[in-house]
Amino acid sequence: xxxxxxxxxxxxxxxxxxxxxxxxxxxxxxxxxxxxxxxxxxxxxxxxxxxxxxxxxxxxxxxxxxxxxxxxxxxxxxxxxxxxxxxxxxxxxxxxxxxxxxxxxxxxxxxxxxxxxxxxxxxxxxxxxxxxxxxxxxxxxxxxxxxxxxxxxxxxxxxxxxxxxxxxxxxxxxxxxxxxxxxxxxxxxxxxxxxxxxxxxxxxxxxxxxxxxxxxxxxxxxxxxxxxxxxxxxxxxxxxxxxxxxxxxxxxxx
Amino acid sequence: xxxxxxxxxxxxxxxxxxxxxxxxxxxxxxxxxxxxxxxxxxxxxxxxxxxxxxxxxxxxxxxxxxxxxxxxxxxxxxxxxxxxxxxxxxxxxxxxxxxxxxxxxxxxxxxxxxxxxxxxxxxxxxxxxxxxxxxxxxxxxxxxxxxxxxxxxxxxxxxxxxxxxxxxxxxxxxxxxxxxxxxxxxxxxxxxxxxxxxxxxxxxxxxxxxxxxxxxxxxxxxxxxxxxxxxxxxxxxxxxxxxxxxxxxxxxxx
Numbered sequence: 001x002x003x004x005x006x007x008x009x010x011x012x013x014x015x016x017x018x019x020x021x022x023x024x025x026x027x028x029x030x031x032x033x034x035x036x037x038x039x040x041x042x043x044x045x046x047x048x049x050x051x052x053x054x055x056x057x058x059x060x061x062x063x064x065x066x067x068x069x070x071x072x073x074x075x076x077x078x079x080x081x082x083x084x085x086x087x088x089x090x091x092x093x094x095x096x097x098x099x100x101x102x103x104x105x106x107x108x109x110x111x112x113x114x115x116x117x118x119x120x121x122x123x124x125x126x127x128x129x130x131x132x133x134x135x136x137x138x139x140x141x142x143x144x145x146x147x148x149x150x151x152x153x154x155x156x157x158x159x160x161x162x163x164x165x166x167x168x169x170x171x172x173x174x175x176x177x178x179x180x181x182x183x184x185x186x187x188x189x190x191x192x193x194x195x196x197x198x199x200x201x202x203x204x205x206x207x208x209x210x211x212x213x214x215x216x217x218x219x220x221x222x223x224x225x226x227x228x229x230x231x232x233x234x235x236x237x238x239x240x241x242x243x244x245x246x247x248x249x250x251x252x253x254x
Numbered sequence: 255x256x257x258x259x260x261x262x263x264x265x266x267x268x269x270x271x272x273x274x275x276x277x278x279x280x281x282x283x284x285x286x287x288x289x290x291x292x293x294x295x296x297x298x299x300x301x302x303x304x305x306x307x308x309x310x311x312x313x314x315x316x317x318x319x320x321x322x323x324x325x326x327x328x329x330x331x332x333x334x335x336x337x338x339x340x341x342x343x344x345x346x347x348x349x350x351x352x353x354x355x356x357x358x359x360x361x362x363x364x365x366x367x368x369x370x371x372x373x374x375x376x377x378x379x380x381x382x383x384x385x386x387x388x389x390x391x392x393x394x395x396x397x398x399x400x401x402x403x404x405x406x407x408x409x410x411x412x413x414x415x416x417x418x419x420x421x422x423x424x425x426x427x428x429x430x431x432x433x434x435x436x437x438x439x440x441x442x443x444x445x446x447x448x449x450x451x452x453x454x455x456x457x458x459x460x461x462x463x464x465x466x467x468x469x470x471x472x473x474x475x476x477x478x479x480x481x482x483x484x485x486x487x488x489x490x491x492x493x494x495x496x497x498x499x500x501x502x503x504x505x506x507x508x
Contacts, residue, residue: 002310011307014271018311022333029337053265056256057272058366069334071363071370077331078388079276080323083283088384091376099378109325112312116325121376122345124353130342133387134332 016042020050021059021073030066077134086210086219087119089253093246094121094221101239103225104128107210107250108144109218111136113164115145118219127226129200140166140180141173143195143207144220150187151209151217157184172197192240194232202227206235210247212254221247270296274304275313275327284320331388340464340473341373343507347500348375348475355493357479358382361464361504362398363472365390367418369399372473381480383454394420394434395427397449397461398474404441405463405471411438426451446494448486456481460489464501466508475501 003009023031023039031039037047051067054060058072081087086107094105098121108115114136122128139145139160149160166175174180187193192208199205207222223239230239257263277285277293285293291301305321308314312326335341340361348359352375362369368390376382393399393414403414420429428434441447446462453459461476477493484493 003306004310007306007310009303009306010310011267011271011303013265013267014304014307015311017265017268017271018313018330021330024333024337026336029339049263049265050268052257052261052263053268056258056261056264057269059272069337071334071365071372073334074331074370074388075390076272076275077328079278080325080327081386081388082280083278083323085283087386095376095378111325116328118325122349124349132335132341134328134335136329 016040016046017050017054020047020054021069024067024069030063030068032065033067036067081118081133084118086250086254090119090210090221090246090250091121093249094119097121097223097239097242097246098123100242101223101225101230103223103230103239104131105221105223105246106131106144107219107221108137108142108148109220110139110145110148113139113160115139115142115148115220127229129203129224137199138164138167140164140175141169141195141199143193143205143222143224146184146187146193146195147207147209147220148217150184150193157181169199170197170201172201174198192243194235196227196232204230204232204235206239206243208240208243208247210254211251213251218254219250221250270294270300271304271308274301274308275323275330278321278323284317284322286319287321290321335372335387338372340504340508344373344464344475344500344504345375347503348373351375351477351496351500352377354496355477355479355484357477357484357493358385359475359477359500360385360398361473361475362391362396362402363474364393364399364402367393367414369393369396369402369474381483383457383478391453392418392421394418394429395423395449395453397447397459397476397478400438400441400447400449401461401463401474402471404438404447411435423453424451424455426455428452446497448489450481450486458484458486458489460493460497462494462497462501464508465505467505472508473504475504 019040023036037044060067061070090107097105102123104123105121107119108117117135139149161177194206196204204227205222205224207220209217210219212218273294277290291298314321315324344361351359356377358377359375361373362371371389415431448460450458458481459476459478461474463471464473466472
């Protein structure tokens, strides 16, 4: 059971400092002190102390009156990637799949109500999505997410639906809890998920679970392609055996 | 001028919290409280407060008596990647190079005495290095690092040599400051660097700078290949024009 904000052990300064790092984002690369304060909800004085501290240890750089993150910040996320042996085992096997089918192959884990991409091998052609390591997507509308949701215990799945925000990304996105539960049930039975249109119109993806030695699904691996480039039959006949084989080998290796 | 540790504005709790995150690394995926305390140099009590706080906000998960990082940590490094427009502009251009030559192409920036990889497109074959986004390498023994060092003002280069730890990675690694300065001078003159054997025996790499609109080298792009797969002549005749063209287009786009 995690501690609460009110717990005397809760280090507010750390939480605030991490929120300052997360202020910087796409479209907000370079921020003034006032902007950081506004985005983090801190006073100017507090935001300033955090920025100066982050600058002192090399995570932020200052130029005139604006601050930006420095590449050292990658060390933090990298500590996670470096600590996950899965990643390195998976990469060559994913590359083999992409070599054979020239469509993108990704690996993700569940984190809260999202999947987080841990590895990705893009195809040679350019019809691909701007997904990279660290990208998050809502689990209910992602082939890998659905595979991992399908594996949850009943209580955990109830918990998921209590917190998930089911939004329509386009007219195809399924957002009904009842329908999603039925889909997850079928995925569990079939051993794979297939997603069409729901995330991006005209795109199809298929995912299978990666199970550890105790048969627990710890991650999921998928292939994603434009529907105009690969038929449903191709996904089932050609891509599925490749995915299952890679998932088996990765699972054995971890 | 950055603040010092002794400055009243220095938020020690933030610095300590980040050091707790960085305790977890390859080979140290799962740590007990005592191990975190030992690796971070904090008392058990302090380390415990930070771990519980990180757990409360989802950056660390606890299982029995061991802690590990959770994928949410990637959000921190990802904030940096998402905030660098360079990255997305470069990826398709790098992919084009790899499609043509089937050798790996990387993009890196200088950070302290290291280069940090921001993007990487692996070749289809498996003779490649385990390098990914966030990987650090000493600048003096990396083709991209040398290009970026060659661009430094005299005072900054002096500063670099005051801090850099020049170590032999194998019998070929150049570690003499005098020789390195001469090499950097030539790189500046030639507009590219070529590294052979020094980082990995039997491997050759070539890098060129990526210049922004003000002609400042903000990053560097390289190709790396086993020497048995690509001759020096091939690097100069075939790879160099591709690198220069990509660097020009990326530089124009940022």
